[in-house]
Amino acid sequence: MNLILLAPEQALSETLYQLNARQQEHITKVLKKKHGDTLRVGLVDGLIGDGVLDTEHWQVSLGQLTIAPPKALPMALVLALPRPNMLKRTLMNITAMGVKTVHLLNSAKVEKSYWQSPVLTEASIHEYLIEGLEQARDTVLPTVYQHTRFRPFVEDVLPPLLENRLGLVAHPYQAQACPVDLDQASILAIGPEGGWNEFEMEKWTAAGMQSVHLGDRILKVETAVPVLLSRLYPAK
């Protein structure tokens, strides 16, 4: 937690915010801050600055917030639904890296049970996104969509999203090396363990997505995602 992120429902007035239990614990145990100390705070979807801690009422009183959140990545990520534990970490990590649009998608090799996971509830996803923002000192919440059917997504949802964007689908075979340092917006689709099947690859290609590989090493989703993002958009 490199930033105390304050949500609208924590506001007591325009400049006074109530800290929640998780924040109180972090401020006490990790940051070891005391009454009257300064904290780095940010408003959800807003600016960043300093606040003064009141440990009597567990409130923080905001100074001028003048720092803009770090730049977002100009891309949307389509992710075949990973298994729940992998999903948690992936949501945190991609949020920390600056992804603002995530489409979780079904695929032939996604286990049906993954869609039943409590990780997919709105409250749970929100929690991982918040953790990712707090890690990276960002304030802008990503939007996460869930698509339980592959075909309607690729045929109906994807085409308008692809306008003026480069479409890339990660696939180890019949693919070119993934581009490095893109100067345009993109949509990147990453498959499940075991990859997209033949039908799915045909659909991606028909929709105008270009298949790209990452060399001859097969990586887990949790590794492949930061590798791909860092390659497409190396931070300056």
Place this chain on the structure above:
Amino acid sequence: MNLILLAPEQALSETLYQLNARQQEHITKVLKKKHGDTLRVGLVDGLIGDGVLDTEHWQVSLGQLTIAPPKALPMALVLALPRPNMLKRTLMNITAMGVKTVHLLNSAKVEKSYWQSPVLTEASIHEYLIEGLEQARDTVLPTVYQHTRFRPFVEDVLPPLLENRLGLVAHPYQAQACPVDLDQASILAIGPEGGWNEFEMEKWTAAGMQSVHLGDRILKVETAVPVLLSRLYPAK
């Protein structure tokens, strides 16, 4: 497990290997292979090819192994010892990415208790390295060194390692953006949560290491490592 990796102690003859319990379970439950089926196998520190499965004796009979393992990254990674769970995943992930030399190092902000973790035993580290190799279809085991004292490492061990290599230390402040697509060998040092302290940064700089940053987002070690490796050496 994208490769059944066979160790010398599993050899019954030059071409016949005994499968261990973990491999038997994976072959049955995940790969769903049957007696007489072909498996992708590799010898530790050797070549890759096909073998035929015998489920009666849980042995595999090797054909010609002719495929070389994927290329290694021309770099050594120095990692301030992360907390045990993070270390497990990081060892697997960097092994999968092709790192062959890892120095685990103490630092002021590494908790003392981390050095007592059972994850650091030789057998346990070996297990994570093997998992990383199996993931990436590699056979060449990395070497992992443990340095419980910072100063002797930087003053005595590092200088000869740095000959003919670019030395980089990840640090968010007073640093240049990390280079992209290096064409030379390197040593990359990544700090603990909370970063290297001032004394440590002075020592790195005095040893000839150049400080590099990853932009204004603060990433966890498990994300920062693949991001940095993918930036320095994008797979072709």
